[in-house]
Amino acid sequence: MDSPEVVIDARLTGLEATFHPRSVAVVGASPWQYGAGGAGAGYLRALQEMGCPAIYPVNPKHEEIEGFRCYPSLAGIEGPIDHVVSALPARAVPGLVDDCIARGVRTLHLFTAGFKETGDEAMEEAEAAIVAAATSAGIRVLGPNCMGLYVPSAGLSFIIGFPTEPGPVAMISQSGTNAAEFVRSASRRGIRFSKVVSYGNAADIDESELLEYLADDPESEIVACYIEGVKDGRRFFQALKLAAAAKPVIVLKGGRTQSGQRAAQSHTGSLAGSADIFAALCRQTGAFQARNVEEMADLAVAFRFGGRLTGRRLAVVAGGGGVSVAAADEIDEAGLACPVLPQATQETLLEFIPAAGSSVRNPIDAFVGFDPKRLGDTVRIAGLAENIDAVIVQVDFSSPGFAMSPLASEPEKAIGALVDAIILAGATSGKRTIIVARPALDVEAVRHTVIFQDRCWQAGLPVYPTVGRAAASTAAFLRWNDGSL
Amino acid sequence: MDSPEVVIDARLTGLEATFHPRSVAVVGASPWQYGAGGAGAGYLRALQEMGCPAIYPVNPKHEEIEGFRCYPSLAGIEGPIDHVVSALPARAVPGLVDDCIARGVRTLHLFTAGFKETGDEAMEEAEAAIVAAATSAGIRVLGPNCMGLYVPSAGLSFIIGFPTEPGPVAMISQSGTNAAEFVRSASRRGIRFSKVVSYGNAADIDESELLEYLADDPESEIVACYIEGVKDGRRFFQALKLAAAAKPVIVLKGGRTQSGQRAAQSHTGSLAGSADIFAALCRQTGAFQARNVEEMADLAVAFRFGGRLTGRRLAVVAGGGGVSVAAADEIDEAGLACPVLPQATQETLLEFIPAAGSSVRNPIDAFVGFDPKRLGDTVRIAGLAENIDAVIVQVDFSSPGFAMSPLASEPEKAIGALVDAIILAGATSGKRTIIVARPALDVEAVRHTVIFQDRCWQAGLPVYPTVGRAAASTAAFLRWNDGSL
Numbered sequence: 001m002d003s004p005e006v007v008i009d010a011r012l013t014g015l016e017a018t019f020h021p022r023s024v025a026v027v028g029a030s031p032w033q034y035g036a037g038g039a040g041a042g043y044l045r046a047l048q049e050m051g052c053p054a055i056y057p058v059n060p061k062h063e064e065i066e067g068f069r070c071y072p073s074l075a076g077i078e079g080p081i082d083h084v085v086s087a088l089p090a091r092a093v094p095g096l097v098d099d100c101i102a103r104g105v106r107t108l109h110l111f112t113a114g115f116k117e118t119g120d121e122a123m124e125e126a127e128a129a130i131v132a133a134a135t136s137a138g139i140r141v142l143g144p145n146c147m148g149l150y151v152p153s154a155g156l157s158f159i160i161g162f163p164t165e166p167g168p169v170a171m172i173s174q175s176g177t178n179a180a181e182f183v184r185s186a187s188r189r190g191i192r193f194s195k196v197v198s199y200g201n202a203a204d205i206d207e208s209e210l211l212e213y214l215a216d217d218p219e220s221e222i223v224a225c226y227i228e229g230v231k232d233g234r235r236f237f238q239a240l241k242l243a244a245a246a247k248p249v250i251v252l253k254g255g256r257t258q259s260g261q262r263a264a265q266s267h268t269g270s271l272a273g274s275a276d277i278f279a280a281l282c283r284q285t286g287a288f289q290a291r292n293v294e295e296m297a298d299l300a301v302a303f304r305f306g307g308r309l310t311g312r313r314l315a316v317v318a319g320g321g322g323v324s325v326a327a328a329d330e331i332d333e334a335g336l337a338c339p340v341l342p343q344a345t346q347e348t349l350l351e352f353i354p355a356a357g358s359s360v361r362n363p364i365d366a367f368v369g370f371d372p373k374r375l376g377d378t379v380r381i382a383g384l385a386e387n388i389d390a391v392i393v394q395v396d397f398s399s400p401g402f403a404m405s406p407l408a409s410e411p412e413k414a415i416g417a418l419v420d421a422i423i424l425a426g427a428t429s430g431k432r433t434i435i436v437a438r439p440a441l442d443v444e445a446v447r448h449t450v451i452f453q454d455r456c457w458q459a460g461l462p463v464y465p466t467v468g469r470a471a472a473s474t475a476a477f478l479r480w481n482d483g484s485l
Numbered sequence: 486m487d488s489p490e491v492v493i494d495a496r497l498t499g500l501e502a503t504f505h506p507r508s509v510a511v512v513g514a515s516p517w518q519y520g521a522g523g524a525g526a527g528y529l530r531a532l533q534e535m536g537c538p539a540i541y542p543v544n545p546k547h548e549e550i551e552g553f554r555c556y557p558s559l560a561g562i563e564g565p566i567d568h569v570v571s572a573l574p575a576r577a578v579p580g581l582v583d584d585c586i587a588r589g590v591r592t593l594h595l596f597t598a599g600f601k602e603t604g605d606e607a608m609e610e611a612e613a614a615i616v617a618a619a620t621s622a623g624i625r626v627l628g629p630n631c632m633g634l635y636v637p638s639a640g641l642s643f644i645i646g647f648p649t650e651p652g653p654v655a656m657i658s659q660s661g662t663n664a665a666e667f668v669r670s671a672s673r674r675g676i677r678f679s680k681v682v683s684y685g686n687a688a689d690i691d692e693s694e695l696l697e698y699l700a701d702d703p704e705s706e707i708v709a710c711y712i713e714g715v716k717d718g719r720r721f722f723q724a725l726k727l728a729a730a731a732k733p734v735i736v737l738k739g740g741r742t743q744s745g746q747r748a749a750q751s752h753t754g755s756l757a758g759s760a761d762i763f764a765a766l767c768r769q770t771g772a773f774q775a776r777n778v779e780e781m782a783d784l785a786v787a788f789r790f791g792g793r794l795t796g797r798r799l800a801v802v803a804g805g806g807g808v809s810v811a812a813a814d815e816i817d818e819a820g821l822a823c824p825v826l827p828q829a830t831q832e833t834l835l836e837f838i839p840a841a842g843s844s845v846r847n848p849i850d851a852f853v854g855f856d857p858k859r860l861g862d863t864v865r866i867a868g869l870a871e872n873i874d875a876v877i878v879q880v881d882f883s884s885p886g887f888a889m890s891p892l893a894s895e896p897e898k899a900i901g902a903l904v905d906a907i908i909l910a911g912a913t914s915g916k917r918t919i920i921v922a923r924p925a926l927d928v929e930a931v932r933h934t935v936i937f938q939d940r941c942w943q944a945g946l947p948v949y950p951t952v953g954r955a956a957a958s959t960a961a962f963l964r965w966n967d968g969s970l
Binding site for chain 1: 599
């Protein structure tokens, strides 16, 4: 994929400046060596891939790393240095702060760990001293102990392989792994990102400031947060309220239990508050709580691809009796409805669906999933029913039905025909289509599922792995849409 | 895979005879044609693959189907006909019953649908008349409206691609799709089967009789049930109690909600009882309730590969801070414990795990997952701690860590070395190892995950997709083990 053209304005201020550096220096960069550090090299590769306008490795021991000219210190770099990534050990950071002040750096991102989260009082003090020195000189500090920024529109990234094109979803995360997992899994369902911030110990830039910024950020239409602890409860409540009033905000709380809170303290030095208080906070502000990263991705998909859906009455097209019963249960349990289709609709469906061994009442239990004509007809006819607001279509490429279909000899063409039929059916009925692509069990089925899924989200359709997760997320989307939280 | 040698005893009685036919006739068999019937052909292929001792297609319109000699009627077949699969339309079944009586058939399996589940009174009466005619002549009826039997030790199957080797897990299911999904997904985690019965409308052979049989069946050590409705509540309660006292019984109830109950009625003509009553029934009898087929597979894995585990104190090896916090939360939420490792254990781990950016308190948040030596050392050292009963190891082949490891150039060898290190570590510490293999996101990562997963279950290790599901299932296993339900 080509990297986007990155154009950075030198006059930006506040976090806007942090998100749009004209150049990035990676201090402590070293050539990649597995199991022996070299995180700096990972940043170089990720920044290059994302199209960062200027990348400067800094390490007096090397003249060149990963094909980049390497500098002995910040002082030797010509041109402005807006953003510094520190991959140095903790003890070397105070010296780096001095260098940053000397060069007028805007933001110091401390990938460096080993501060407050160690539980060591001296390191907690060292963290505070570093932040005080930097911020009093006008430098913002991100971290320590975090992966930093993924801002595709500004050419920033912290892991290779993230999408280079930007999109409307923002994420702030106290865990770099969770941020990466969210980006990697949600991007496979069509989610693209405005700003992703892994902010670790939050010694300076913290969850409240980030939420205040994102509440107003026109590039961010949906905000996801992974939070272990909150620095200032009152300010956080106000910031969450502000953001959640402006756009859908999804919150995943880490450290809900005693063991989880202890782990959070080892992780980011966070004092994780009570799970109950956090749940109440979400209810009061209108934020949506997710239980894990998977659910967070589901909600992002629902808000991103929810479309014009306004009603809660679903038709389900899913071959298999047990599957259909489960779908009906899960739709009811999510607070949505799965009404009986009108008699006329049922009769139209029975013109090409055999009565024996099938059901056309809703869920529609009929093996039409791998026949573009019959699948399209079924989705269209169900969507045209006056008591239906949206149609869920479930497909499972692990099922022998696909291997046995006449289209299996040309799977890519067949999958294209299926998606075309689904799109056309939705366009004709004017009702929303929601896709459920069951997780595939073997390599070949995964290949087919990925092709199918990509085609679906490219057409603007929401994709989920199960009917239960589709229903729960759709219910959240509808609560957002009509404000009835 | 080679089919097993199938040896059938002619003197078997009761359901034992149903499960061990000397021959199978498939009446209404026709050559496979996608979307136009031909289910009979599917049975022929599945039976052949499973090593069925004698297979007779019956259809006056064909002389040969799928390479088998085809017979015009049951009358023309030489030798005993123990089991008949009907793929005929409903109207032709009464005639078939007469033919079965004439040939002394033991079991008539009606794949044929279109009876009671249609809601049509005439068809409900037809179903009753067929069953009365057959049973009064000593023929057992399976179904109608079901997929029938998968009994690998007897050479029976209803879908191609099921494992040919038998194992200790039984399943009874009112849905053929759910039975197939359970077999296909659980078998990829090492589950093998004694008897799987898709029994549909349960007009004769029903859930209670099957449970009574399985309670005593020495080939079945674990029993899974998918049930929509129960014919005789009192008998079912007794049967479930009997089975659940003898072995772990997992129950998935279809039709928990109003829409689900309606769907169940369309599916198998079942009057699904209240979800609350069903939950109470499980609590009283000691059966384990699953919420979906995935959870049913998790529980089967826990009971099958639980091993000697007796305590609930887990260590977790999972790189990533957010992942570690989530693991601790999910372990606590499952009622298990994630205790802080003893000081001496932490110090031993810190000899090769860097303090900065890691945690060795538990969860062990360190990137050791793709280095056999360091992974093995970590699992062994954690397992040797006196306050740990089992070690959860989480691996994610979608993470860039694997692609960047020096072993990535020879993935199969690398994965073998990882599994060997894990096995050796568990053998040395004497503590149970529980594997979490995260669902992979792309085709190559799926290939690696499948290889890893296969190697793990072949070594007798339980494999789950998330720490949360591992913890919940392990908690159920421990409840079974110490009887504290």
